[in-house]
Amino acid sequence: MLKAYLNKTQHAAPLAIFRIVTGCMLFLSILRFWSNGWIYELYIKPKFFFSFYGLEFIKPLGNYTYLLFAICAVSAIFVAIGWYYRQASVLLFASFTYIELMDKSTYLNHYYFISLVLFIMMFLPAERYFSVDAHQKKEKQATFIPKWNTDMLKLMVFILYFYAGLAKLNSDWLFHALPLKIWLPARNQTPIIGGLFNYEITAYVFCWVGCLYDLSIGFFLWNKKTRWFAYLSVVVFHGLTAVLFPIGMFPYIMMATALLFFSANFHLKIINYLSKIFKIPENRFNTNKIFNYSPLQQKSLVALFTIFLALQLLIPFRYMLYKNELFWTEEGYRFSWRVMLMEKAGYAQFTVKDDTGKAEVVNNQEFLTLLQEKMMSTQPDFILQYAHLIRDTYTERGYKNPQVYGDVYVTLNGRLGQIFVDPKVDLAKQKDTFAPKSWILPLNDEIKGF
Amino acid sequence: MQKAQLNWIKGLCLGLLALVFFVGCGKDSQPTKEEDSNAIDRKALLANLADNIIVPAYADFKLKFDVMLAKSDAFAAQPNNANLLALRTAWQEAYITWQKVELFDFGPGQTFAIRSQFNIYPTSETVIQSNITSGTANLDLPANYAAQGFPALDYLINGVANSDAEIVTYYSTGADATKRVNYLKKVIAQMNTTFTSVYNAWEGDFAETFKSKTAIDAGSSTSTLINGFVLNYERYIRSGKIGIPAGVLTPGTTFPEKVEAFYKKDLSLTLAKTAQQASFDFYNGKAYNANTTGYSIKSYLTSLGAKDATSGKLLADIIAEQFEACARKLDALNNNLNSQVINNNQPMVDAFNEMQILVKLLKVDMTSAMSITISYTDNDGD
Numbered sequence: 032m033l034k035a036y037l038n039k040t041q042h043a044a045p046l047a048i049f050r051i052v053t054g055c056m057l058f059l060s061i062l063r064f065w066s067n068g069w070i071y072e073l074y075i076k077p078k079f080f081f082s083f084y085g086l087e088f089i090k091p092l093g094n095y096t097y098l099l100f101a102i103c104a105v106s107a108i109f110v111a112i113g114w115y116y117r118q119a120s121v122l123l124f125a126s127f128t129y130i131e132l133m134d135k136s137t138y139l140n141h142y143y144f145i146s147l148v149l150f151i152m153m154f155l156p157a158e159r160y161f162s163v164d165a166h167q168k169k170e171k172q173a174t175f176i177p178k179w180n181t182d183m184l185k186l187m188v189f190i191l192y193f194y195a196g197l198a199k200l201n202s203d204w205l206f207h208a209l210p211l212k213i214w215l216p217a218r219n220q221t222p223i224i225g226g227l228f229n230y231e232i233t234a235y236v237f238c239w240v241g242c243l244y245d246l247s248i249g250f251f252l253w254n255k256k257t258r259w260f261a262y263l264s265v266v267v268f269h270g271l272t273a274v275l276f277p278i279g280m281f282p283y284i285m286m287a288t289a290l291l292f293f294s295a296n297f298h299l300k301i302i303n304y305l306s307k308i309f310k311i312p313e314n315r316f317n318t319n320k321i322f323n324y325s326p327l328q329q330k331s332l333v334a335l336f337t338i339f340l341a342l343q344l345l346i347p348f349r350y351m352l353y354k355n356e357l358f359w360t361e362e363g364y365r366f367s368w369r370v371m372l373m374e375k376a377g378y379a380q381f382t383v384k385d386d387t388g389k390a391e392v393v394n395n396q397e398f399l400t401l402l403q404e405k406m407m408s409t410q411p412d413f414i415l416q417y418a419h420l421i422r423d424t425y426t427e428r429g430y431k432n433p434q435v436y437g438d439v440y441v442t443l444n445g446r447l448g449q450i451f452v453d454p455k456v457d458l459a460k461q462k463d464t465f466a467p468k469s470w471i472l473p474l475n476d477e478i479k480g481f
Numbered sequence: 482m483q484k485a486q487l488n489w490i491k492g493l494c495l496g497l498l499a500l501v502f503f504v505g506c507g508k509d510s511q512p513t514k515e516e517d518s519n520a521i522d523r524k525a526l527l528a529n530l531a532d533n534i535i536v537p538a539y540a541d542f543k544l545k546f547d548v549m550l551a552k553s554d555a556f557a558a559q560p561n562n563a564n565l566l567a568l569r570t571a572w573q574e575a576y577i578t579w580q581k582v583e584l585f586d587f588g589p590g591q592t593f594a595i596r597s598q599f600n601i602y603p604t605s606e607t608v609i610q611s612n613i614t615s616g617t618a619n620l621d622l623p624a625n626y627a628a629q630g631f632p633a634l635d636y637l638i639n640g641v642a643n644s645d646a647e648i649v650t651y652y653s654t655g656a657d658a659t660k661r662v663n664y665l666k667k668v669i670a671q672m673n674t675t676f677t678s679v680y681n682a683w684e685g686d687f688a689e690t691f692k693s694k695t696a697i698d699a700g701s702s703t704s705t706l707i708n709g710f711v712l713n714y715e716r717y718i719r720s721g722k723i724g725i726p727a728g729v730l731t732p733g734t735t736f737p738e739k740v741e742a743f744y745k746k747d748l749s750l751t752l753a754k755t756a757q758q759a760s761f762d763f764y765n766g767k768a769y770n771a772n773t774t775g776y777s778i779k780s781y782l783t784s785l786g787a788k789d790a791t792s793g794k795l796l797a798d799i800i801a802e803q804f805e806a807c808a809r810k811l812d813a814l815n816n817n818l819n820s821q822v823i824n825n826n827q828p829m830v831d832a833f834n835e836m837q838i839l840v841k842l843l844k845v846d847m848t849s850a851m852s853i854t855i856s857y858t859d860n861d862g863d
Contacts, residue, residue: 216521216785217697217852229521231786277698376849378841382732390732440841447789447796448845476790 039178042295043160044302046181050157052287054111060280061104077400080134089132102126113162124149136406140370141281155180156322173322189249194347194368196245201480208234209444210374218275252292265289353467359474361410377408377441383421385430393421409441411468418458435459521784523695523703529766529775531688535585537769539680542582545575553669557662560652569638576631580755586709589682597626598675603739604632613664620671629668637665640744707853711843714760719836722753726822727829737822749818754811761804787850803839810835
């Protein structure tokens with residue numbers, strides 16, 4: 032049965048359009064990032080970077096960081112037009128992922144999503160149709176590609192939505208309308224619908240509709256009969272989030288990605304349209320050739336994507352390995368499609384002292400940017416990394432075996448703030464591992480659900 | 482199954498349409514905001530703060546400042562004992578009133594960096610002396626922030642000599658007397674220029690601009706004013722006036738010489754209390770020139786319904802009570818904070834700890850409940 036499925040083919044147009052759209056979107060994202068001055072602001076100005084655990088060697092490259100972004104932007108264009116696609120897609124995945132791993136203060140779920148999509152794209156024959164590569168080398172052309180190619184991408188979209196929906200099945204979201212109950216009234220000046228946000232019931236409606244939307248949209252997009260309605264709701268839903276929240280390119284990326292679910296005919300129309308604009312002769316790429324992986328390639332890819340999918344399905348559930356409240360400790364929180372679930376704010380101040388009697392309250396501004404400080408003050412792994420930075424810096428400044436104590440105060444989803452880190456624990460001595468962090472004080476409440 | 486799905490989608494679309502329709506109608510049926518202190522109404526908030534607090538406060542400060550200006554001119558023209566005492570009184574009045582406007586660290590106050598030029602202390606005697614000698618100091622430079630403003634004046638009229646007679650001599654006889662008078666004039670002129678810019682902006686178009694930016698994104702009035710207000714309380718009231726002299730940030734070492742109005746000695750507590758009360762009044766939306774309160778940060782918090790889940794107590798009230806607790810701790814202090822630190826530092830530390838609780842409530846609980854953004858990049862809420 033698997034073999035039969037793997038041999039199924041489909042038209043190459045949807046994947047070609049997806050390649051173009053993804054490349055263009057990423058190019059625009061990089062451009063926007065650059066022109067907002069964020070490369071300097073986020074990756075050059077800070078003196079310290081919060082690496083991902085085990086990936087400490089991935090760091091910004093000083094002024095060469097601009098070059099890294101340039102490589103990313105250029106390879107995005109190459110991917111879009113399908114020129115040197117093999118090399119460009121690898122370069123795009125590598126540069127984009129490197130950028131996203133340089134400092135976890137800037138972690139966003141949709142960047143993670145893009146990295147995963149780019150990973151898949153490296154192995155797909157997206158350049159065989161309607162591309163410069165196919166234009167230059169006729170023997171490379173193919174009008175039909177394996178069906179699993181686009182299914183793999185669709186599955187990724189499905190997982191993103193479905194898991195985001197699962198994550199909303201919790202008591203804060205469903206029964207207290209949090210954090211939307213906090214966020215919506217703040218946006219009550221939004222044109223037309225803003226007035227609604229003064230009413231609490233609106234937050235509940237948004238929460239329940241949002242949850243049902245996430246859980247079901249994958250099915251509706253996949254089903255031919257419901258596809259147009261589903262796409263309409265994608266546009267409305269993401270349009271609304273774009274108006275309400277500062278989430279940048281994400282809504283547009285999702286709107287564009289969801290096009291993937293439409294039929295080959297739909298995409299062929301787009302291709303005809305583009306052909307007219309760029310004066311490409313019709314049927315230039317229609318050779319009716321079928322693209323096939325070699326048996327060895329096929330086998331390797333099946334193995335690779337089986338592991339990939341298994342990881343995708345399991346990673347979001349790793350939080351179950353930790354006893355503590357997920358939203359509070361965030362152990363196993365990232366890489367799990369948990370989006371817009373928390374209004375969390377914190378205040379973190381550290382005292383460093385040593386055996387000789389030296390002591391000082393650390394000025395966070397000396398080490399961290401505003402964004403970094405904000406991220407650090409609510410997330411335990413950041414707190415520990417920062418405490419270690421303090422330990423090492425003050426050792427250099429002549430402290431003998433410095434001890435670092437935190438005064439950290441955090442509020443989660445409108446609960447009155449409480450002490451987050453055991454103030455008696457010397458953070459300098461705590462090891463950074465994946466093990467549960469015993470020095471986080473428990474939340475005085477319980478959030479039920481996923 | 483498919484049919485059911487289809488119906489569901491149809492239902493969703495209809496629901497959304499209904500929602501949009503409902504909004505269209507809902508607009509008219511909304512309570513009129515004027516008298517309703519329960520409404521989530523940033524427009525009313527900004528109007529009350531601007532019209533009844535900020536603009537009148539700057540106007541009052543201008544009166545006090547102009548008196549100081551006149552007295553300093555008189556002293557500069559004729560340095561004698563009577564003119565010194567008159568200048569000193571005017572300086573003290575202006576400095577106290579400054580505490581009621583320093584918290585407006587947003588809009589023009591922020592644009593013209595008025596605090597940096599008005600109240601950076603401890604002031605640097607060394608820089609002041611070298612500026613006097615050179616006569617060419619550029620007071621716009623950050624390097625000169627600690628050589629101007631009220632703290633520099635404090636030194637110039639209270640600290641350059643031990644007795645009033647000697648201070649008068651300092652400005653009236655000797656080779657450098659003219660240079661000294663010139664620097665005094667220069668400091669006041671700089672303050673006048675900066676304050677006039679801020680004052681004119683608020684008197685001009687800015688108040689309307691301020692009131693019209695009712696959104697809550699970074700750069701909106703509510704966001705910048707809350708950020709400025711909290712920052713002022715944390716860094717310039719809690720740390721500057723109490724924490725730093727008490728050595729809280731440097732356990733084991735105190736800095737009694739870092740109190741505000743160090744040379745005047747007995748004014749530091751008055752300044753701290755005035756600033757504390759001004760912050761509380763601002764929070765309560767109390768009119769500057771009357772005993773009435775209008776729509777305030779407190780009203781806004783109340784309208785958002787933020788409360789402690791366990792006790793059911795409103796966050797707005799918890800914060801108000803904490804302001805009062807801080808004021809009580811300040812009441813327990815000596816008029817001269819310098820001697821308070823030297824002789825009995827513990828009450829200073831106690832006051833700081835009380836203020837620390839308030840800072841957490843303001844900076845974490847309040848901003849979170851208001852959904853105030855302090856970041857400038859995208860986030861997806863996690």
